[in-house]
Amino acid sequence: MARRSMREEIVNAAVDRFHTHGYNAAGIKDIAEAAGVPKGSVYNHFESKEALALVVLELYGETRRLGELSDRSVEPLVRLRRHFEFLRDEQEQYGFTRGCLLGNFGAEVADHSMALRGKIHEGFDQWSHALAGALRDAVMTGDVDSTVDPDTTAIFLLSSWEGALVAARSSRSAKPFDAFFSSVFDRLLVPGLREPA
Protein backbone atom coordinates (compact mmCIF):
# COMPACT_ATOMS: atom_id res chain seq x y z
CA MET A 1 0.00 0.00 0.00
CA ALA A 2 1.43 3.35 -1.04
CA ARG A 3 -0.40 5.56 1.38
CA ARG A 4 0.90 4.55 4.75
CA SER A 5 0.65 8.26 5.50
CA MET A 6 -3.11 8.41 5.59
CA ARG A 7 -3.21 7.20 9.11
CA GLU A 8 -0.70 9.87 9.98
CA GLU A 9 -2.77 12.50 8.21
CA ILE A 10 -5.71 11.58 10.38
CA VAL A 11 -3.67 11.65 13.57
CA ASN A 12 -2.11 15.00 12.73
CA ALA A 13 -5.48 16.51 11.92
CA ALA A 14 -6.87 15.04 15.11
CA VAL A 15 -4.10 16.57 17.22
CA ASP A 16 -4.99 19.95 15.81
CA ARG A 17 -8.75 19.60 16.19
CA PHE A 18 -8.64 18.10 19.66
CA HIS A 19 -6.22 20.80 20.72
CA THR A 20 -8.19 23.72 19.36
CA HIS A 21 -11.74 22.53 19.96
CA GLY A 22 -11.48 20.00 22.77
CA TYR A 23 -12.52 16.36 22.83
CA ASN A 24 -16.28 16.68 22.65
CA ALA A 25 -16.42 19.69 20.35
CA ALA A 26 -14.08 18.12 17.82
CA GLY A 27 -16.09 15.84 15.57
CA ILE A 28 -14.93 12.86 13.59
CA LYS A 29 -16.29 14.64 10.56
CA ASP A 30 -14.15 17.73 11.26
CA ILE A 31 -11.09 15.61 11.77
CA ALA A 32 -11.69 13.59 8.60
CA GLU A 33 -12.23 16.72 6.54
CA ALA A 34 -9.14 18.37 7.98
CA ALA A 35 -7.17 15.25 7.11
CA GLY A 36 -8.64 15.21 3.61
CA VAL A 37 -10.16 11.77 3.96
CA PRO A 38 -13.75 10.63 4.01
CA LYS A 39 -15.34 10.27 7.39
CA GLY A 40 -15.77 6.53 7.15
CA SER A 41 -12.06 6.03 6.60
CA VAL A 42 -11.21 7.09 10.10
CA TYR A 43 -12.70 3.86 11.36
CA ASN A 44 -10.42 1.78 9.22
CA HIS A 45 -7.53 2.99 11.30
CA PHE A 46 -9.07 3.57 14.69
CA GLU A 47 -11.58 1.58 16.64
CA SER A 48 -13.26 4.64 18.04
CA LYS A 49 -12.90 8.33 18.73
CA GLU A 50 -11.47 7.45 22.11
CA ALA A 51 -8.87 5.15 20.57
CA LEU A 52 -7.86 7.92 18.19
CA ALA A 53 -7.53 10.32 21.11
CA LEU A 54 -5.21 7.88 22.86
CA VAL A 55 -2.85 7.91 19.89
CA VAL A 56 -3.14 11.67 19.70
CA LEU A 57 -2.12 12.05 23.33
CA GLU A 58 0.85 9.79 22.77
CA LEU A 59 2.00 11.88 19.83
CA TYR A 60 1.42 15.14 21.64
CA GLY A 61 3.56 14.01 24.53
CA GLU A 62 6.46 13.50 22.17
CA THR A 63 6.38 17.15 21.15
CA ARG A 64 6.89 18.47 24.68
CA ARG A 65 10.71 18.49 24.45
CA LEU A 66 11.24 16.59 27.65
CA GLY A 67 14.68 15.63 26.39
CA GLU A 68 16.13 19.07 26.90
CA LEU A 69 15.39 18.78 30.61
CA SER A 70 18.03 16.09 31.00
CA ASP A 71 20.69 17.74 28.85
CA ARG A 72 23.56 17.85 31.30
CA SER A 73 25.57 20.21 29.09
CA VAL A 74 23.26 22.96 30.25
CA GLU A 75 22.93 24.21 33.81
CA PRO A 76 19.90 22.66 35.49
CA LEU A 77 18.05 25.89 36.24
CA VAL A 78 18.75 27.16 32.74
CA ARG A 79 17.31 23.95 31.36
CA LEU A 80 14.17 24.41 33.39
CA ARG A 81 13.81 28.04 32.47
CA ARG A 82 14.31 27.38 28.77
CA HIS A 83 11.82 24.55 28.88
CA PHE A 84 9.05 26.74 30.21
CA GLU A 85 10.10 29.61 27.97
CA PHE A 86 9.62 27.32 24.99
CA LEU A 87 6.18 26.38 26.22
CA ARG A 88 5.30 30.00 26.91
CA ASP A 89 6.42 31.16 23.48
CA GLU A 90 4.29 28.45 21.92
CA GLN A 91 1.25 29.82 23.69
CA GLU A 92 2.06 33.39 22.80
CA GLN A 93 2.22 32.39 19.14
CA TYR A 94 -1.37 31.30 19.31
CA GLY A 95 -2.55 34.43 21.08
CA PHE A 96 -2.87 32.64 24.43
CA THR A 97 -5.35 30.10 23.17
CA ARG A 98 -5.26 26.29 22.96
CA GLY A 99 -3.34 25.61 26.14
CA CYS A 100 -1.89 22.15 26.72
CA LEU A 101 -3.65 19.16 25.25
CA LEU A 102 -2.89 17.04 28.29
CA GLY A 103 -4.33 19.65 30.61
CA ASN A 104 -7.35 20.27 28.42
CA PHE A 105 -8.20 16.61 28.28
CA GLY A 106 -7.45 16.34 31.97
CA ALA A 107 -10.15 18.91 32.65
CA GLU A 108 -12.65 17.71 30.08
CA VAL A 109 -12.58 13.92 29.91
CA ALA A 110 -10.37 12.58 32.71
CA ASP A 111 -13.39 11.84 34.86
CA HIS A 112 -15.29 10.00 32.16
CA SER A 113 -12.80 7.85 30.30
CA MET A 114 -10.54 5.57 32.24
CA ALA A 115 -8.42 4.95 29.17
CA LEU A 116 -7.87 8.63 28.47
CA ARG A 117 -7.24 9.41 32.09
CA GLY A 118 -4.56 6.73 32.08
CA LYS A 119 -2.80 8.29 29.11
CA ILE A 120 -3.07 11.78 30.57
CA HIS A 121 -1.64 10.54 33.83
CA GLU A 122 1.14 8.81 31.94
CA GLY A 123 1.96 12.01 30.09
CA PHE A 124 2.05 14.06 33.26
CA ASP A 125 4.12 11.39 34.94
CA GLN A 126 6.79 11.41 32.26
CA TRP A 127 6.84 15.16 32.34
CA SER A 128 7.16 15.44 36.11
CA HIS A 129 9.90 12.84 36.11
CA ALA A 130 11.84 14.88 33.58
CA LEU A 131 11.34 18.00 35.69
CA ALA A 132 12.38 16.12 38.82
CA GLY A 133 15.56 15.03 37.08
CA ALA A 134 16.55 18.60 36.35
CA LEU A 135 15.63 19.63 39.89
CA ARG A 136 17.75 16.84 41.31
CA ASP A 137 20.67 18.10 39.28
CA ALA A 138 20.03 21.61 40.58
CA VAL A 139 20.11 20.39 44.15
CA MET A 140 23.34 18.53 43.52
CA THR A 141 25.06 21.55 42.01
CA GLY A 142 23.75 23.71 44.82
CA ASP A 143 21.77 25.95 42.50
CA VAL A 144 18.81 25.39 44.76
CA ASP A 145 19.11 24.47 48.39
CA SER A 146 18.85 20.93 49.56
CA THR A 147 15.55 21.36 51.36
CA VAL A 148 13.83 21.29 47.99
CA ASP A 149 12.36 17.87 47.33
CA PRO A 150 12.75 17.28 43.57
CA ASP A 151 9.75 14.97 43.14
CA THR A 152 7.33 17.12 45.08
CA THR A 153 8.55 20.31 43.48
CA ALA A 154 8.33 18.76 40.02
CA ILE A 155 4.65 18.02 40.55
CA PHE A 156 4.16 21.53 41.83
CA LEU A 157 5.90 23.08 38.82
CA LEU A 158 3.83 21.00 36.45
CA SER A 159 0.61 21.92 38.23
CA SER A 160 1.52 25.57 38.33
CA TRP A 161 2.28 25.62 34.65
CA GLU A 162 -0.94 23.88 33.70
CA GLY A 163 -2.90 26.32 35.79
CA ALA A 164 -1.07 29.26 34.29
CA LEU A 165 -2.16 28.04 30.87
CA VAL A 166 -5.80 28.12 31.87
CA ALA A 167 -5.47 31.53 33.48
CA ALA A 168 -3.65 32.89 30.44
CA ARG A 169 -6.39 31.67 28.13
CA SER A 170 -9.10 33.17 30.28
CA SER A 171 -7.41 36.56 30.39
CA ARG A 172 -5.78 36.36 26.96
CA SER A 173 -2.64 37.72 28.53
CA ALA A 174 0.87 36.69 29.50
CA LYS A 175 0.40 37.83 33.10
CA PRO A 176 -0.02 34.32 34.54
CA PHE A 177 3.18 33.28 32.75
CA ASP A 178 5.04 36.27 34.16
CA ALA A 179 3.75 35.37 37.60
CA PHE A 180 4.94 31.79 37.08
CA PHE A 181 8.45 32.79 36.07
CA SER A 182 8.98 35.32 38.83
CA SER A 183 7.47 33.17 41.57
CA VAL A 184 9.27 30.03 40.49
CA PHE A 185 12.68 31.30 39.46
CA ASP A 186 13.04 34.33 41.74
CA ARG A 187 11.53 32.85 44.87
CA LEU A 188 10.91 29.14 44.83
CA LEU A 189 14.09 27.97 43.15
CA VAL A 190 16.91 29.98 44.61
CA PRO A 191 20.10 29.04 46.31
CA GLY A 192 20.88 30.16 49.81
CA LEU A 193 19.75 29.68 53.33
CA ARG A 194 16.64 30.82 54.97
CA GLU A 195 16.57 32.24 58.46
CA PRO A 196 13.62 32.53 60.78
CA ALA A 197 12.44 36.07 61.36
Next chain:
Amino acid sequence: MARRSMREEIVNAAVDRFHTHGYNAAGIKDIAEAAGVPKGSVYNHFESKEALALVVLELYGETRRLGELSDRSVEPLVRLRRHFEFLRDEQEQYGFTRGCLLGNFGAEVADHSMALRGKIHEGFDQWSHALAGALRDAVMTGDVDSTVDPDTTAIFLLSSWEGALVAARSSRSAKPFDAFFSSVFDRLLVPGLREPA
Protein backbone atom coordinates in the same frame (compact mmCIF):
# COMPACT_ATOMS: atom_id res chain seq x y z
CA MET B 1 -45.10 31.09 44.49
CA ALA B 2 -43.64 27.70 43.95
CA ARG B 3 -43.10 28.73 40.38
CA ARG B 4 -40.32 31.10 41.28
CA SER B 5 -38.14 28.16 42.29
CA MET B 6 -38.17 26.54 38.90
CA ARG B 7 -35.55 28.81 37.51
CA GLU B 8 -33.41 28.07 40.52
CA GLU B 9 -33.98 24.37 40.11
CA ILE B 10 -32.69 24.61 36.59
CA VAL B 11 -29.65 26.63 37.58
CA ASN B 12 -28.79 24.29 40.42
CA ALA B 13 -29.10 21.28 38.19
CA ALA B 14 -27.03 23.02 35.56
CA VAL B 15 -24.25 23.78 38.03
CA ASP B 16 -24.07 20.10 38.84
CA ARG B 17 -24.20 18.87 35.25
CA PHE B 18 -21.75 21.40 33.89
CA HIS B 19 -19.43 20.66 36.77
CA THR B 20 -19.50 16.92 36.42
CA HIS B 21 -19.76 16.54 32.66
CA GLY B 22 -18.36 19.75 31.21
CA TYR B 23 -20.03 22.28 28.97
CA ASN B 24 -20.35 20.29 25.76
CA ALA B 25 -21.06 16.92 27.33
CA ALA B 26 -23.83 18.30 29.52
CA GLY B 27 -27.02 18.44 27.49
CA ILE B 28 -30.03 20.64 27.98
CA LYS B 29 -32.06 17.47 28.23
CA ASP B 30 -29.87 16.17 31.07
CA ILE B 31 -30.12 19.45 32.90
CA ALA B 32 -33.87 19.65 32.48
CA GLU B 33 -34.36 16.09 33.68
CA ALA B 34 -32.09 16.64 36.66
CA ALA B 35 -34.09 19.74 37.52
CA GLY B 36 -37.33 17.83 37.11
CA VAL B 37 -38.67 20.12 34.42
CA PRO B 38 -39.44 19.45 30.78
CA LYS B 39 -36.76 20.31 28.31
CA GLY B 40 -38.71 23.03 26.63
CA SER B 41 -39.11 24.93 29.88
CA VAL B 42 -35.43 25.70 30.06
CA TYR B 43 -35.86 28.12 27.19
CA ASN B 44 -38.57 29.99 29.01
CA HIS B 45 -35.97 31.09 31.52
CA PHE B 46 -32.77 31.22 29.50
CA GLU B 47 -32.09 32.47 26.04
CA SER B 48 -29.58 29.76 25.27
CA LYS B 49 -27.29 27.17 26.75
CA GLU B 50 -24.56 29.77 26.82
CA ALA B 51 -26.76 32.25 28.72
CA LEU B 52 -27.55 29.54 31.24
CA ALA B 53 -23.86 28.79 31.63
CA LEU B 54 -23.18 32.45 32.38
CA VAL B 55 -25.64 32.39 35.26
CA VAL B 56 -24.15 29.11 36.43
CA LEU B 57 -20.65 30.60 36.53
CA GLU B 58 -21.92 33.55 38.52
CA LEU B 59 -23.54 31.27 41.07
CA TYR B 60 -20.52 29.00 41.26
CA GLY B 61 -18.26 31.96 42.00
CA GLU B 62 -20.37 32.78 45.03
CA THR B 63 -19.69 29.37 46.56
CA ARG B 64 -15.92 29.82 46.58
CA ARG B 65 -15.82 31.40 50.06
CA LEU B 66 -13.76 34.37 49.02
CA GLY B 67 -15.04 36.23 52.07
CA GLU B 68 -12.92 34.24 54.48
CA LEU B 69 -9.80 35.52 52.75
CA SER B 70 -10.44 39.02 54.03
CA ASP B 71 -11.44 38.06 57.55
CA ARG B 72 -8.95 40.15 59.52
CA SER B 73 -9.74 38.30 62.75
CA VAL B 74 -7.66 35.44 61.40
CA GLU B 75 -3.95 35.59 60.62
CA PRO B 76 -3.38 36.13 56.91
CA LEU B 77 -1.42 32.93 56.26
CA VAL B 78 -3.93 30.94 58.24
CA ARG B 79 -6.70 32.42 56.15
CA LEU B 80 -4.92 31.39 52.99
CA ARG B 81 -4.20 27.93 54.22
CA ARG B 82 -7.74 27.34 55.40
CA HIS B 83 -9.08 28.58 52.12
CA PHE B 84 -7.14 26.05 50.11
CA GLU B 85 -7.79 23.35 52.66
CA PHE B 86 -11.49 23.92 52.19
CA LEU B 87 -11.08 23.61 48.44
CA ARG B 88 -8.95 20.51 48.81
CA ASP B 89 -11.40 18.80 51.13
CA GLU B 90 -14.15 19.51 48.66
CA GLN B 91 -12.19 17.69 45.97
CA GLU B 92 -11.35 14.81 48.23
CA GLN B 93 -15.04 14.34 48.96
CA TYR B 94 -15.67 13.72 45.30
CA GLY B 95 -12.79 11.30 44.93
CA PHE B 96 -10.62 13.82 43.12
CA THR B 97 -13.07 14.35 40.30
CA ARG B 98 -14.92 17.42 39.05
CA GLY B 99 -12.22 20.01 39.68
CA CYS B 100 -13.13 23.69 39.55
CA LEU B 101 -15.92 24.80 37.27
CA LEU B 102 -14.08 27.99 36.38
CA GLY B 103 -10.97 26.08 35.44
CA ASN B 104 -12.89 23.42 33.55
CA PHE B 105 -14.70 25.98 31.48
CA GLY B 106 -11.48 27.90 31.07
CA ALA B 107 -9.94 24.85 29.45
CA GLU B 108 -12.97 23.77 27.43
CA VAL B 109 -14.78 26.84 26.16
CA ALA B 110 -12.72 29.95 26.91
CA ASP B 111 -11.37 30.01 23.36
CA HIS B 112 -14.75 29.67 21.70
CA SER B 113 -17.17 31.86 23.63
CA MET B 114 -16.25 35.46 24.31
CA ALA B 115 -19.12 35.76 26.78
CA LEU B 116 -18.07 32.73 28.79
CA ARG B 117 -14.43 33.71 28.70
CA GLY B 118 -15.43 37.08 30.12
CA LYS B 119 -17.24 35.48 33.02
CA ILE B 120 -14.43 33.06 33.69
CA HIS B 121 -11.94 35.90 33.67
CA GLU B 122 -14.17 37.87 36.01
CA GLY B 123 -14.34 34.93 38.40
CA PHE B 124 -10.59 34.45 38.39
CA ASP B 125 -10.10 38.16 38.84
CA GLN B 126 -12.29 38.35 41.92
CA TRP B 127 -10.55 35.34 43.33
CA SER B 128 -7.03 36.62 42.73
CA HIS B 129 -7.96 39.98 44.24
CA ALA B 130 -9.17 38.23 47.37
CA LEU B 131 -5.94 36.23 47.50
CA ALA B 132 -3.90 39.36 46.93
CA GLY B 133 -5.67 41.04 49.83
CA ALA B 134 -4.67 38.27 52.20
CA LEU B 135 -1.13 38.33 50.86
CA ARG B 136 -0.93 42.08 51.34
CA ASP B 137 -1.95 41.59 54.96
CA ALA B 138 0.71 38.90 55.32
CA VAL B 139 3.37 41.25 54.02
CA MET B 140 2.24 43.98 56.39
CA THR B 141 2.35 41.71 59.42
CA GLY B 142 5.72 40.41 58.33
CA ASP B 143 4.47 36.84 57.98
CA VAL B 144 6.00 36.81 54.52
CA ASP B 145 8.89 38.99 53.55
CA SER B 146 8.34 42.20 51.70
CA THR B 147 9.89 41.07 48.43
CA VAL B 148 6.69 39.13 47.74
CA ASP B 149 4.47 41.05 45.36
CA PRO B 150 0.89 40.33 46.46
CA ASP B 151 -0.74 40.73 43.05
CA THR B 152 1.75 38.61 41.16
CA THR B 153 1.83 35.96 43.86
CA ALA B 154 -1.96 35.86 43.97
CA ILE B 155 -2.10 35.04 40.29
CA PHE B 156 0.53 32.41 40.80
CA LEU B 157 -1.32 30.81 43.69
CA LEU B 158 -4.52 30.73 41.71
CA SER B 159 -2.77 29.20 38.71
CA SER B 160 -0.99 26.65 40.83
CA TRP B 161 -4.20 25.59 42.49
CA GLU B 162 -6.09 25.24 39.23
CA GLY B 163 -3.28 23.15 37.82
CA ALA B 164 -3.17 21.01 40.92
CA LEU B 165 -6.85 20.28 40.41
CA VAL B 166 -6.20 18.95 36.92
CA ALA B 167 -3.23 16.91 38.05
CA ALA B 168 -5.20 15.49 40.97
CA ARG B 169 -8.02 14.42 38.68
CA SER B 170 -5.64 12.77 36.26
CA SER B 171 -3.93 10.80 38.98
CA ARG B 172 -6.94 10.45 41.24
CA SER B 173 -4.69 11.29 44.13
CA ALA B 174 -4.00 14.04 46.64
CA LYS B 175 -0.32 14.21 45.68
CA PRO B 176 -0.63 17.43 43.65
CA PHE B 177 -2.44 19.04 46.59
CA ASP B 178 0.29 17.94 48.98
CA ALA B 179 2.86 19.37 46.61
CA PHE B 180 0.90 22.61 46.49
CA PHE B 181 0.72 22.99 50.25
CA SER B 182 4.34 22.17 50.94
CA SER B 183 5.72 24.27 48.09
CA VAL B 184 3.51 27.24 48.84
CA PHE B 185 3.41 27.32 52.61
CA ASP B 186 6.80 25.82 53.44
CA ARG B 187 8.84 27.50 50.74
CA LEU B 188 7.12 30.28 48.84
CA LEU B 189 5.34 32.02 51.68
CA VAL B 190 7.75 32.12 54.57
CA PRO B 191 9.06 34.90 56.69
CA GLY B 192 12.74 35.62 56.99
CA LEU B 193 15.69 36.69 54.95
CA ARG B 194 17.42 34.95 52.17
CA GLU B 195 21.19 34.89 51.92
CA PRO B 196 23.28 34.09 48.87
CA ALA B 197 25.10 30.80 49.12
Next chain:
DNA sequence: TCGTCCAATATGAACAGTCGTCTTGCTCTT
Protein backbone atom coordinates in the same frame (compact mmCIF):
# COMPACT_ATOMS: atom_id res chain seq x y z
C1' DT C 1 7.50 -9.37 -18.39
C1' DC C 2 3.07 -10.04 -18.07
C1' DG C 3 -1.67 -11.46 -16.29
C1' DT C 4 -4.32 -13.08 -12.61
C1' DC C 5 -5.94 -13.20 -8.20
C1' DC C 6 -6.42 -12.21 -3.16
C1' DA C 7 -6.47 -9.94 0.90
C1' DA C 8 -6.11 -5.52 2.74
C1' DT C 9 -7.68 -1.12 2.54
C1' DA C 10 -10.80 2.84 1.18
C1' DT C 11 -15.18 4.54 0.69
C1' DG C 12 -19.66 7.02 1.38
C1' DA C 13 -24.19 6.13 2.28
C1' DA C 14 -27.07 5.03 6.06
C1' DC C 15 -27.84 4.06 11.04
C1' DA C 16 -30.10 5.22 15.36
C1' DG C 17 -29.69 8.54 18.49
C1' DT C 18 -28.92 13.30 20.44
C1' DC C 19 -28.07 18.07 20.02
C1' DG C 20 -29.76 23.04 20.96
C1' DT C 21 -33.59 25.58 19.64
C1' DC C 22 -38.25 27.08 18.42
C1' DT C 23 -43.20 27.08 17.68
C1' DT C 24 -47.67 26.16 19.04
C1' DG C 25 -51.23 25.75 21.96
C1' DC C 26 -52.57 25.16 26.67
C1' DT C 27 -53.18 26.38 31.59
C1' DC C 28 -53.43 29.19 34.88
C1' DT C 29 -53.98 34.05 37.30
C1' DT C 30 -56.14 38.29 37.49
Next chain:
DNA sequence: AAGAGCAAGACGACTGTTCATATTGGACGA
Protein backbone atom coordinates in the same frame (compact mmCIF):
# COMPACT_ATOMS: atom_id res chain seq x y z
C1' DA D 1 -62.25 37.37 29.05
C1' DA D 2 -57.71 38.86 28.60
C1' DG D 3 -53.13 38.03 29.49
C1' DA D 4 -48.73 35.99 30.61
C1' DG D 5 -46.12 32.03 31.59
C1' DC D 6 -45.28 27.43 30.66
C1' DA D 7 -45.00 22.60 28.53
C1' DA D 8 -44.81 19.34 24.84
C1' DG D 9 -43.20 17.91 20.92
C1' DA D 10 -41.33 18.71 16.52
C1' DC D 11 -37.40 20.85 13.97
C1' DG D 12 -33.29 20.12 11.11
C1' DA D 13 -28.69 19.49 11.80
C1' DC D 14 -25.36 16.79 13.60
C1' DT D 15 -23.23 12.84 16.46
C1' DG D 16 -20.13 8.52 16.50
C1' DT D 17 -20.45 4.30 14.32
C1' DT D 18 -21.35 0.51 10.94
C1' DC D 19 -21.27 -2.03 6.68
C1' DA D 20 -21.57 -3.52 2.02
C1' DT D 21 -19.22 -2.36 -1.88
C1' DA D 22 -15.31 -0.65 -4.56
C1' DT D 23 -10.54 -0.22 -5.17
C1' DT D 24 -6.08 -1.31 -4.62
C1' DG D 25 -0.84 -3.19 -4.27
C1' DG D 26 1.85 -6.91 -4.32
C1' DA D 27 2.48 -12.14 -4.78
C1' DC D 28 2.65 -15.70 -7.74
C1' DG D 29 2.55 -18.67 -11.89
C1' DA D 30 3.89 -18.83 -16.46
